[in-house]
Amino acid sequence: MKAINEMKLVFPSRSANEAYARAAVAAFVSQLDPTVDELADLRTAISEAVTNCIVHAYPDRIGDITLTVRLYETGRVTVKIRDKGCGIEDVGLAMEPLYTTGGEERSGLGFSVMESFTDRLKVTSKPGKGTSVTMEKLVARRGGDTEKAPEAKSKGRAKKR
Ligand SMILES: Nc1ncnc2c1ncn2[C@@H]1O[C@H](COP(=O)(O)OP(=O)(O)O)[C@@H](O)[C@H]1O
């Protein structure tokens, strides 16, 4: 299915950009009129994915993080977060709850959070090349059909003239 709207951001893996990334996605997704809870879930999941790029993908350098958001007519939102960092040797193992290579200060629950706060999570990675995390979430779209809305509006204006 073709996306009705999409955006792409590329930003350096500085920790200040984690808050920026989740705010930018929330602002963009708002056009689908999601619930407050749905937006909060997306923000949480995005924080985890972006933090992983900052902390794990580029542990001792600053690299690019590419974030792509696509919106679909059905209310489906896909968010892809890609890095060109160190990559993950065993994705299945990395996704297990409590697994971490980050030592004491990491919980090992990032992927579990992404999984439970979205409807679908896909992770692909190549050691030495980077990692791509795609999350999918269906939001409510209380605003109704965006395809029909502009037409209805212009009809209304025509009548008034
Ligand atoms: N973008 C990434 N690049 C490289 N390794 C990653 C990336 N994301 C996750 N990982 C690996 O997967 C492990 C589990 O990630 P996560 O569930 O978020 O837990 P945590 O970040 O607390 O370690 C990390 O410890 C790390 O080894």
Ligand SMILES: [Mg+2]
């Ligand atoms: Mg993490």
